[in-house]
Amino acid sequence: MGFKVGLLGLGTVGTGVGKILQSPEGRHPLLQAVELARVGVRSLDKPRDLELPSHTLTTDLAAIVSDPDVDIVIEVIGGLEPARTLILDAIAHGKHVVTANKAVIARFGDEIFTAANQAGVYVMLEAAVAGGIPVIQPLKESLGANRIHAMMGILNGTTNYILTKMQSGGDFDDILAEAQALGYAEADPTADVDGFDAGDKIAILTSLAFGGRVKLDQVHREGIRQVSAADIAYAQKLGFVIKLLAIAKLPPNNNNNQVEVRVHPTLVPEEHPLASVNDAFNAILIEADPLGQVMFFGPGAGAGPTASAVVSDTINIVALLKTGLTAANPDSETIHPLLACSHNSYFDVAPMADLVTRFYARIRTQDHPGVIGRLGTCFGDHEVSLESLVQTDVNDNLAEIAVVTHLVREGDFRQALNEIKSLEAVDSIPSVLRVL
Amino acid sequence: MGFKVGLLGLGTVGTGVGKILQSPEGRHPLLQAVELARVGVRSLDKPRDLELPSHTLTTDLAAIVSDPDVDIVIEVIGGLEPARTLILDAIAHGKHVVTANKAVIARFGDEIFTAANQAGVYVMLEAAVAGGIPVIQPLKESLGANRIHAMMGILNGTTNYILTKMQSGGDFDDILAEAQALGYAEADPTADVDGFDAGDKIAILTSLAFGGRVKLDQVHREGIRQVSAADIAYAQKLGFVIKLLAIAKLPPNNNNNQVEVRVHPTLVPEEHPLASVNDAFNAILIEADPLGQVMFFGPGAGAGPTASAVVSDTINIVALLKTGLTAANPDSETIHPLLACSHNSYFDVAPMADLVTRFYARIRTQDHPGVIGRLGTCFGDHEVSLESLVQTDVNDNLAEIAVVTHLVREGDFRQALNEIKSLEAVDSIPSVLRVL
Numbered sequence: 001m002g003f004k005v006g007l008l009g010l011g012t013v014g015t016g017v018g019k020i021l022q023s024p025e026g027r028h029p030l031l032q033a034v035e036l037a038r039v040g041v042r043s044l045d046k047p048r049d050l051e052l053p054s055h056t057l058t059t060d061l062a063a064i065v066s067d068p069d070v071d072i073v074i075e076v077i078g079g080l081e082p083a084r085t086l087i088l089d090a091i092a093h094g095k096h097v098v099t100a101n102k103a104v105i106a107r108f109g110d111e112i113f114t115a116a117n118q119a120g121v122y123v124m125l126e127a128a129v130a131g132g133i134p135v136i137q138p139l140k141e142s143l144g145a146n147r148i149h150a151m152m153g154i155l156n157g158t159t160n161y162i163l164t165k166m167q168s169g170g171d172f173d174d175i176l177a178e179a180q181a182l183g184y185a186e187a188d189p190t191a192d193v194d195g196f197d198a199g200d201k202i203a204i205l206t207s208l209a210f211g212g213r214v215k216l217d218q219v220h221r222e223g224i225r226q227v228s229a230a231d232i233a234y235a236q237k238l239g240f241v242i243k244l245l246a247i248a249k250l251p252p253n254n255n256n257n258q259v260e261v262r263v264h265p266t267l268v269p270e271e272h273p274l275a276s277v278n279d280a281f282n283a284i285l286i287e288a289d290p291l292g293q294v295m296f297f298g299p300g301a302g303a304g305p306t307a308s309a310v311v312s313d314t315i316n317i318v319a320l321l322k323t324g325l326t327a328a329n330p331d332s333e334t335i336h337p338l339l340a341c342s343h344n345s346y347f348d349v350a351p352m353a354d355l356v357t358r359f360y361a362r363i364r365t366q367d368h369p370g371v372i373g374r375l376g377t378c379f380g381d382h383e384v385s386l387e388s389l390v391q392t393d394v395n396d397n398l399a400e401i402a403v404v405t406h407l408v409r410e411g412d413f414r415q416a417l418n419e420i421k422s423l424e425a426v427d428s429i430p431s432v433l434r435v436l
Numbered sequence: 437m438g439f440k441v442g443l444l445g446l447g448t449v450g451t452g453v454g455k456i457l458q459s460p461e462g463r464h465p466l467l468q469a470v471e472l473a474r475v476g477v478r479s480l481d482k483p484r485d486l487e488l489p490s491h492t493l494t495t496d497l498a499a500i501v502s503d504p505d506v507d508i509v510i511e512v513i514g515g516l517e518p519a520r521t522l523i524l525d526a527i528a529h530g531k532h533v534v535t536a537n538k539a540v541i542a543r544f545g546d547e548i549f550t551a552a553n554q555a556g557v558y559v560m561l562e563a564a565v566a567g568g569i570p571v572i573q574p575l576k577e578s579l580g581a582n583r584i585h586a587m588m589g590i591l592n593g594t595t596n597y598i599l600t601k602m603q604s605g606g607d608f609d610d611i612l613a614e615a616q617a618l619g620y621a622e623a624d625p626t627a628d629v630d631g632f633d634a635g636d637k638i639a640i641l642t643s644l645a646f647g648g649r650v651k652l653d654q655v656h657r658e659g660i661r662q663v664s665a666a667d668i669a670y671a672q673k674l675g676f677v678i679k680l681l682a683i684a685k686l687p688p689n690n691n692n693n694q695v696e697v698r699v700h701p702t703l704v705p706e707e708h709p710l711a712s713v714n715d716a717f718n719a720i721l722i723e724a725d726p727l728g729q730v731m732f733f734g735p736g737a738g739a740g741p742t743a744s745a746v747v748s749d750t751i752n753i754v755a756l757l758k759t760g761l762t763a764a765n766p767d768s769e770t771i772h773p774l775l776a777c778s779h780n781s782y783f784d785v786a787p788m789a790d791l792v793t794r795f796y797a798r799i800r801t802q803d804h805p806g807v808i809g810r811l812g813t814c815f816g817d818h819e820v821s822l823e824s825l826v827q828t829d830v831n832d833n834l835a836e837i838a839v840v841t842h843l844v845r846e847g848d849f850r851q852a853l854n855e856i857k858s859l860e861a862v863d864s865i866p867s868v869l870r871v872l
Contacts, residue, residue: 016726020581028580030773126578132727134570134578141577142562142570144464145456145747273733276712290452290740291568297709297731304726311581319774323759337466338755 003318004037006064009077016307018050030315038064065090072317075099084108091115098313100127100306106200106216113341124313129201130282132305133298139208140338146288148209150249155201157280157300158185158192159224159244164278166232194223195263202246206261211343218349220262227265231431234402237390240267241275251350259347267360267435353411358435360404364427367399371425382416384408439754440473442500445513452743454486466751474500501526508753511535520544527551534749536563536742542636542652549777558775560749565637566718568741569734575644576774582724584645586685591637593716593736594621594628595660595680600714602668630659631699638682642697647779654785656698663701667867670838673826676703677711687786695783703796703871789847794871796840800863803835807861818852820844840871
């Protein structure tokens with residue numbers, strides 16, 4: 001019994017998928033039951049890194065998702081449209097779908113999974129988060145005994161590469177330009193550098209870990225443009241490295257169906273497992289009861305790792321088809337309950353003012369005695385207690401004071417900062433970052 | 437529809453399992469369909485940390501595995517017998533089995549999985565390797581697109597704790613005694629310290645990663661008793677930490693259906709992801725094509741993590757039972773092909789003499805000029821080239837030379853060492869370790 005795949009997109013990931021499907025030897029034996037039947041591309045004439053029979057290629061992607069012979073549609077064209085429409089059309093035609101498209105799933109997951117459940121088909125998305133690192137499947141199948149409290153990850157390779165390089169010295173703009181020259185960052189780096197990509201991914205992980213969706217515009221998102229060489233240096237002095245973390249947490253004593261979901265540069269203690277995740281690598285750390293902490297680490301992007309996840313998802317669908325769990329029988333009991341999306345409620349995202357976290361702030365002050373006392377008083381008035389403090393002279397008149405607080409309510413800390421900003425002895429507050 | 441669990445064993449892991457089953461809120465909804473129906477213990481009178489209806493407890497474990505009402509048997513009594521017999525009896529009675537028993541699976545996996553396949557039942561073993569870290573399920577379901585080349589792990593928490601403590605100074609014997617006092621090491625530490633536990637685990641992982649079994653007595657096994665404070669110090673000086681690694685690899689250009697499987701203390705480069713896995717934590721690193729390197733990190737033992745894996749396996753079986761893949765229909769097509777054990781051939785284990793690796797050796801010599809030259813000649817005669825060398829004076833007459841080689845065939849290196857041992861200027865070779 002063979003299963004026919006329709007592949008939408010033949011860029012680097014699509015080519016990687018094709019190469020795996022064409023060389024099943026040494027991989028899972030089920031791959032031998034998979035046939036790359038149709039491949040949808042934008043132009044038939046482009047030179048390809050993959051040999052395909054000419055009748056396989058087509059520019060009519062809509063014909064692939066409605067082809068009665070196709071069992072599984074793999075979507076690796078990326079972007080919002082026509083990807084969303086093609087996925088929905090594939091589902092409407094009873095196809096199972098494998099996608100690497102975090103943007104579509106983060107925005108239209110509700111619509112897509114509702115349609116999939118109605119049609120009795122699977123939509124698999126391991127490749128959409130953290131590339132080749134298995135994290136979706138483990139969340140669905142390996143951690144079910146647990147109450148998950150928190151999840152935090154380095155989910156964007158480009159920003160992690162930039163921050164890692166900045167640790168050896170250098171400013172954001174220069175290293176971004178270098179990363180662009182090397183092809184590690186795109187010409188328009190906004191999606192990576194401003195945290196949109198990580199935001200999409202943590203929204204997806206939130207729904208898997210906590211069983212409820214979040215609206216993407218409620219995800220608090222700060223990018224890494226604000227991180228300066230000076231901050232990196234202070235962080236090092238204080239025993240931290242700066243990482244762009246995507247964090248989702250159930251707030252403690254939460255009675256309001258709220259979840260914290262946020263992406264921001266974060267000071268991570270040097271001895272923390274995420275601190276040593278460098279360059280373009282990704283990692284996801286999960287805190288659960290009774291499991292404790294587990295971390296998944298690996299390549300978060302790239303043709304090979306992404307294709308690995310896409311094809312492994314395909315094998316999982318084939319395994320289920322082999323056992324008779326087919327779209328022909330769209331009775332909910334025949335859909336594997338761990339692989340289908342079973343939730344359809346939305347979490348409220350907790351307001352950032354209510355977040356309880358540690359903070360780092362760099363404060364420029366006039367260089368005379370008593371300034372630290374006045375800062376301390378302001379902080380104390382707002383329940384902010386300090387864990388450490390480093391002072392450096394900038395020039396004859398200005399000093400810079402870097403502080404790390406104990407846990408504090410974000411709203412209280414911001415009020416203290418506002419008061420500090422208005423002190424006569426204070427010149428400016430060039431940066432404020434959260435601390436893990 | 438409810439599913440009844442028979443739990444064999446109510447030690448720390450069994451109690452952990454019971455606690456999860458009794459408090460399903462906040463965990464996977466499928467847990468609400470699971471009932472802890474019977475619990476087998478050695479003595480009914482022992483005080484328990486778990487409240488159970490009195491009719492649930494029994495000392496008749498054989499009655500549980502043959503109970504027609506029981507759907508899933510969870511075996512957490514450990515040891516070889518009666519665990520093996522109970523598992524086989526459960527299978528014979530059409531029960532699905534979840535076990536945390538690495539010793540039984542490593543020795544009797546062949547017998548157990550053959551019986552399970554014939555009976556059309558699942559035997560799940562996530563908890564048998566690396567406690568709560570999901571590694572069995574990802575190997576079965578998330579990496580199928582790949583050709584796995586190599587797998588290496590820190591699979592024993594006790595030895596990793598001891599080696600981590602030794603890095604801050606201290607000899608093996610003292611730190612072992614301390615670990616025993618703290619309950620981190622057993623009174624008879626042989627299973628941990630001499631590598632038996634890690635050997636069982638890597639044998640199991642080998643069959644999952646490479647699709648063929650290995651005979652346990654063919655796993656090359658060296659423990660950590662031979663690792664001295666001096667070796668730890670030299671390793672640090674040379675940029676390494678010493679870890680007890682369990683390694684399985686397909687040898688390059690392998691035409692003989694061979695696999696490398698070995699457990700031994702290993703010098704790991706400081707910047708390697710496994711180098712920062714400290715204390716009682718476990719980690720498994722997998723190298724695969726086209727994925728690259730992924731690593732799974734977390735708690736490798738303990739009641740909570742182990743129970744997490746056991747109950748998650750149980751949920752996976754329940755999910756399959758819900759979809760109608762039951763033992764009542766033992767047609768192979770109704771057994772999920774990724775979750776059943778599909779291989780039954782055996783690998784030959786490659787002889788250690790053919791291993792190509794780097795080595796570290798510590799050599800005591802008379803402290804006079806020309807000794808290094810003579811060592812270098814011996815090494816060169818056997819194709820051993822040196823990567824680094826550190827010399828220290830021991831006393832007025834003796835010097836100690838620590839060398840790290842480039843890649844070399846183990847057989848050649850051993851011959852060189854034999855020759856070196858017989859040199860007049862050489863006093864002894866206190867230690868020889870492999871280098872990652």
